[in-house]
Amino acid sequence: MRDMTIDDLHGEPGVEHWLTYADGFRRRIYVVDKEIPFPEGRLIVSQTDTAGVITTANQSFVAMSGFTADELIGQQHYILRHPDMPAVAFKDLWDTVSQGKKWTGYVKNLRKDGAYYWVFASVVPNIRNGRIVGYTSVRRKPSRTKVAECTALYRTLVGQS
Amino acid sequence: MTLTFTVSPDFNTKYLPGWFVFNTWLQRHLGVPTHFEVFDGFDELHRAMAADSIDIIYANPFDAARLVRDHGYVAVARPVGRPDEAVIATHEGSAIHAVEDLLPGTRIATTDDPDVHMMCMIMIEPADLNSGNVAMFRRDNYVLVAKSLLKNEADIGFFLAETFDDLSGPIRSQLRVLVRSQIYVINHLLLAHPRLGAQIDQLRGHLLQMGNDAKGAMALQDVAIKAWESVDQEDVEFMIDLMVALTVTA
Numbered sequence A: 001m002r003d004m005t006i007d008d009l010h011g012e013p014g015v016e017h018w019l020t021y022a023d024g025f026r027r028r029i030y031v032v033d034k035e036i037p038f039p040e041g042r043l044i045v046s047q048t049d050t051a052g053v054i055t056t057a058n059q060s061f062v063a064m065s066g067f068t069a070d071e072l073i074g075q076q077h078y079i080l081r082h083p084d085m086p087a088v089a090f091k092d093l094w095d096t097v098s099q100g101k102k103w104t105g106y107v108k109n110l111r112k113d114g115a116y117y118w119v120f121a122s123v124v125p126n127i128r129n130g131r132i133v134g135y136t137s138v139r140r141k142p143s144r145t146k147v148a149e150c151t152a153l154y155r156t157l158v159g160q161s
Numbered sequence B: 001m002t003l004t005f006t007v008s009p010d011f012n013t014k015y016l017p018g019w020f021v022f023n024t025w026l027q028r029h030l031g032v033p034t035h036f037e038v039f040d041g042f043d044e045l046h047r048a049m050a051a052d053s054i055d056i057i058y059a060n061p062f063d064a065a066r067l068v069r070d071h072g073y074v075a076v077a078r079p080v081g082r083p084d085e086a087v088i089a090t091h092e093g094s095a096i097h098a099v100e101d102l103l104p105g106t107r108i109a110t111t112d113d114p115d116v117h118m119m120c121m122i123m124i125e126p127a128d129l130n131s132g133n134v135a136m137f138r139r140d141n142y143v144l145v146a147k148s149l150l151k152n153e154a155d156i157g158f159f160l161a162e163t164f165d166d167l168s169g170p171i172r173s174q175l176r177v178l179v180r181s182q183i184y185v186i187n188h189l190l191l192a193h194p195r196l197g198a199q200i201d202q203l204r205g206h207l208l209q210m211g212n213d214a215k216g217a218m219a220l221q222d223v224a225i226k227a228w229e230s231v232d233q234e235d236v237e238f239m240i241d242l243m244v245a246l247t248v249t250a
C-alpha cells in the first residue's frame, strides 16, 4: 500500500499524518476536513479474508471510498483507517468477530482523496462448515445524532491504546 | 408422494393465477403430483416451515435465510434481474421531503413483509427513528398501505418497490417517493427441501430451460419473472451473511 501524495487531494488543503497499523506497517496519509454524505438507500458491502485483506467490494464501496475496485481488492481493510478513529474500536471489532460474533459500530472512514465519510457498520464472520473463512461488512447511513456523539467520544479515546 | 409447493405470501395477488399455472408446469416437468399451497400470511407460512411440510418454495430473503441455515434447504435458482428493493413514500402533498424531516411519533403504514420492513426501518435510522419512537400500523397489503397515506392515517408507508411501481395510476400519482433502496444483492430464491434428493438437480435443469418452450415462457410471464438463473451455495451464504449483518438496530 503506497503513501498518499498531495496529488491525491485534488487541490484541497490536507494535513499530513503518519499512521502505524496494528501489523507494524507505516504509511503517510493526508486528511482533508470535508465530509462526503452517505448516499440514501444504499449499502456499502465488502468482504475480507481472515487476515482483513479485502476480497470483494460492491459498487457503493468503490464510489464512496474513491478507490477503484482493483485498488481495493488485495489490500488490507485499514486502507480506509482515519486517524480520528480510536485503535480500541478496531481492537474490539477484531476481538468480537474472531470469536464468531457480530460487531457493530460507528466508523469514520478515510477516502482516497483525504476526505471522510461516516457509516454505521456491522461486521459478521462468514462461517462455512463450522469454520470462519472470512468476514463481511455492511455499512448503512448513520444517524447524525450518533455521529455527533461518536465524534466527541472518539476524541477522548484517540491516542490511548 | 405429492410435493408441496408454496410462494412467500408477499407476492402480488394479481400473479396468483400465474403461480397456479407455474405449479402445473412444475408437476408436468417433475413427473410427480405437486400441490400449490397458498398461505394467508407469514404466520401460517412460518407454522408450515416449523412443521417441515414444504418441499419447494419461492421464498423471500428472510425466510430463505432461515430455511437454508436452520433446515438445510438447497438453493435451486433465483429470478434474473429482480432484486428486492424497498420504497418509502408519502402523500404527494406531504410536508415531508426528506428522511431527515421525519420526527419521533411519525405514523408508519407497513405490512408483515419482513425484508421490506427491515430495509425501510434501516432507511429511517438517519432521522433517529426506531421501532420505539414511531407509531406503526400493520396493513394486509400494499394497496392498503397506499390508502392509509391517501386517507392521512399515516405519514409514510413502506412498500416493496416493485409493488409500489405497479400501483394503479390514480393511486400512484397521489404518492411521492421519499427514498428508494438500491441494494441489488438481496432477492427471493427458489429453494427445495433436501429430502427431494436427485429431483433437485432435475428441477434446476428444468427451471433454467423454462423460457425455451412456449408453455414455460408463458408461465414465467404470468408470474413476472424473465428467467431463472442458477445460484451456487456461496451466493446464498453471502446473501444470508448480509441479512444477518443487517438485522441489528443502530
Ligand SMILES: Cc1cc2nc3c(=O)[nH]c(=O)nc-3n(C[C@H](O)[C@H](O)[C@H](O)COP(=O)(O)O)c2cc1C
Pocket (backbone or CB within 6 Å): A020, A021, A022, A023, A046, A047, A048, A052, A076, A077, A078, A079, A080, A081, A082, A085, A087, A090, A091, A093, A094, A097, A107, A109, A123, A135, A136, A137
Ligand atoms: C470485514 C471488515 C471490514 C472492515 N472495514 C473497515 C473500514 O471500513 N474502515 C476501517 O478503518 N477499518 C475497517 N476494518 C478494520 C481494519 O481491518 C483495521 O483493523 C482498522 O482499519 C484499523 O487498522 P489497525 O487495526 O491495523 O490499526 C474492517 C475489518 C473487517 C474484518
